[in-house]
Amino acid sequence: MSDATWGDGTRSVRAGEDAPVPGAPLRPSPVLAAPFHLGAAPPGADGADTYARTGQPTLRVFEAAVGELDGGRSLSFATGMAAISAAVLAVAGAGDRVVLPSDGYFTTRLLARDQLERFGVTVEYVPTTEIGAVAARGDLDGARFVMLETPSNPLLDVCDVAAVARATRATGAVLAVDNTTATPLGQRPLDLGADLTVGSDTKALTGHSDLLLGHVSTRDDELYTRLKVFRDHTGATPGPFEAWLGHRSMSTLDLRLARQAATAAAVADLLAAHPAVTGVRWPWRPGDPSHELATRQMLRPNGVVSAEVADEAAVGRLLGASRLWTAATSFGGVHSSVDRRAQWGGDAVPAGFVRLSCGIEDTADLVADLTAALDAV
Numbered sequence: 001m002s003d004a005t006w007g008d009g010t011r012s013v014r015a016g017e018d019a020p021v022p023g024a025p026l027r028p029s030p031v032l033a034a035p036f037h038l039g040a041a042p043p044g045a046d047g048a049d050t051y052a053r054t055g056q057p058t059l060r061v062f063e064a065a066v067g068e069l070d071g072g073r074s075l076s077f078a079t080g081m082a083a084i085s086a087a088v089l090a091v092a093g094a095g096d097r098v099v100l101p102s103d104g105y106f107t108t109r110l111l112a113r114d115q116l117e118r119f120g121v122t123v124e125y126v127p128t129t130e131i132g133a134v135a136a137r138g139d140l141d142g143a144r145f146v147m148l149e150t151p152s153n154p155l156l157d158v159c160d161v162a163a164v165a166r167a168t169r170a171t172g173a174v175l176a177v178d179n180t181t182a183t184p185l186g187q188r189p190l191d192l193g194a195d196l197t198v199g200s201d202t203k204a205l206t207g208h209s210d211l212l213l214g215h216v217s218t219r220d221d222e223l224y225t226r227l228k229v230f231r232d233h234t235g236a237t238p239g240p241f242e243a244w245l246g247h248r249s250m251s252t253l254d255l256r257l258a259r260q261a262a263t264a265a266a267v268a269d270l271l272a273a274h275p276a277v278t279g280v281r282w283p284w285r286p287g288d289p290s291h292e293l294a295t296r297q298m299l300r301p302n303g304v305v306s307a308e309v310a311d312e313a314a315v316g317r318l319l320g321a322s323r324l325w326t327a328a329t330s331f332g333g334v335h336s337s338v339d340r341r342a343q344w345g346g347d348a349v350p351a352g353f354v355r356l357s358c359g360i361e362d363t364a365d366l367v368a369d370l371t372a373a374l375d376a377v
Contacts, residue, residue, distance in 0.1 A: 008253075083199070
């Protein structure tokens with residue numbers, strides 16, 4: 001039912017829907033079934049569902065919606081890490097070389113250290129800011145799988161996806177882009193030449209901090225088949241109710257991103273002007289190291305800002321003085337939150353480094369509350 005001329009808000013609401021049928025609900029209820037009646041015909045005859053791990057109508061509707069926004073065919077997974085694991089392991093095997101961001105989501109690096117290397121995969125790590133130069137020098141030659149995360153989490157660096165895609169296409173490597181921070185409305189890696197786009201839908205795509213979901217989208221039929229086989233055999237399929245809730249939550253994605261971005265712009269300016277804060281990063285703020293590339297490559301800003309205060313105690317004072325900024329990890333939800341990233345031990349950041357995720361509360365209220373909290377610091 002999608003139309004390429006529709007705007008983000010319309011596509012967010014209508015993605016994945018079939019043509020309307022009089023008397024049918026606007027959005028079907030979830031099909032809460034694991035096995036389905038088989039009957040006398042062979043399993044799967046005429047496209048009939050048999051078992052929810054490999055085929056489920058509610059899941060297909062959610063995947064169709066995500067695929068429309070991504071511009072490819074989508075497969076849904078139980079978590080974002082399940083999606084990343086499938087993207088890597090469905091492509092790379094023993095003896096292959098994999099290149100990952102050294103400054104991206106730290107659990108991806110744990111996957112490489114604890115699992116990929118155990119299976120004989122050679123893993124190399126490149127910072128987001130350096131991967132373009134690495135690709136230009138031809139140093140990606142021989143790689144089987146390359147992953148980017150842009151903007152990176154939590155430092156918010158941006159890399160040139162199209163430039164890296166040209167290099168990987170020339171050498172035959174599969175390029176995947178973790179698009180979690182940007183979302184499909186903020187960036188379309190498949191349009192930029194990537195083979196796969198990956199997302200943790202736990203975060204901004206569903207955006208209510210009450211779901212665990214992930215997805216991978218592609219335009220390559222062979223990669224799609226390999227990913228589906230991997231997912232079906234390893235059992236990383238999400239449940240139908242989660243898929244239904246995810247599809248429901250996507251409807252407000254455009255509205256949520258708009259409010260979060262407006263707040264992030266005000267928050268970034270506030271942080272940059274406050275004497276208690278250093279190292280403010282928001283790629284859409286003039287003067288940010290990634291500003292030029294972000295504004296050229298991405299479709300819209302989002303609501304994640306990073307900065308640094310003096311130390312762990314300063315973060316504690318900030319959170320203790322705030323009424324609207326909650327101490328919580330993850331990002332992209334409707335509640336505004338602050339996460340001191342050093343407490344998790346996976347990111348090479350100072351003790352006072354914080355990632356702020358702007359929610360959808362009133363911008364003026366969030367700015368006033370944060371100003372008071374910073375003054376307490």
